[in-house]
Amino acid sequence: MMAMGGPHRIRHAAGPWLGLALFVLAWELALEVSHVRWLPRPWEVLLGILELLRRGVLFKHVVASLFRVTWGFLLAVGVALPLGFVLGWNRPASRALSPFVQMLRPISPLAWIPLSILWWGVGDLSAIFIIFIASAPPLTLAAMNAVRNVPAVYVNAGRNFGLSPPRLFQRILLPAALPELLSGMRLTLGISWLVVVAAEMLAVNSGLGYLIVDSRNAGNRYDLVVAGMVFIGLIGLALDQAMAHVARRAMHRRDLIGEEGA
Secondary structure, eight states, X not given: OXXXXXXXXXXXXXXXXXXXXXXXXXXXXXXXXXXXXXXXXXXXXXXXXXXXXXHTOHHHHHHHHHHHXXXXXXXXXHHHHHHHHHHHHOHHHHHHHHHXXXXXXXXXXXXXXXXXXXXXXXXXXXXXXXXXXXXXHHXXXXXXXXXXXXXXXXXXXXXXXXXXXXXXXXXXXXXXXXXXXXXXXHHHHHHHHHHHHHHHTTSOSSSHHHHHHHHHHTTOXXXXXXXXXXXXXXXXXXXXXXXXXXXXXXXXXXXXXXXXXX
């Protein structure tokens, strides 16, 4: 079985690299056939990445973007999840506040940029505020729906055992709502990363979004523009995989606690 598993694992690991190689090859062939000159070739983008590394600016911009995403997302988690739990559990509160959350959700986060600059100036606070505004409504709705989708039989069973409201939340509601809640957090983290790059093009003077705009303005350096786009994609993928790993660990821990409680 090990002999059969070895080639399978190799194919599984090589799949993404093969897809990347095919994409780069298609990119090069498309430029060769079309004779487009303004779009950089793959090797030019690689040289652009090496130039950014040599100048020491890439790390600075990556850290700036991750700093803003981390604080904006964590602030949204701290505010939106408790609010979503309350709205999902308390019907009168939901009727009063849900329309407000639903009204905020379709407003583009970029529409808040003029106000954020007016309130916070050009800097980190503006970008963090925009990320918070982008993340809070979907996180609130995710938590609210996760609580509402907990089967009533679970809640009734907890009440029959005499669980207090805090224990009912800890032992019944949170474990049952965890899969949907983690899925919502994973999607919202992707939104946060998407929004910070757009906000950095307008509201700050550092970060990967700013790097793209600055490279465009500094003599049409499209090799650096695409290099910034490559790192945006790579970091976005890394954030998504990290959140998926956290979700798997959380679900595993929940299952272990459930087995111990049984």
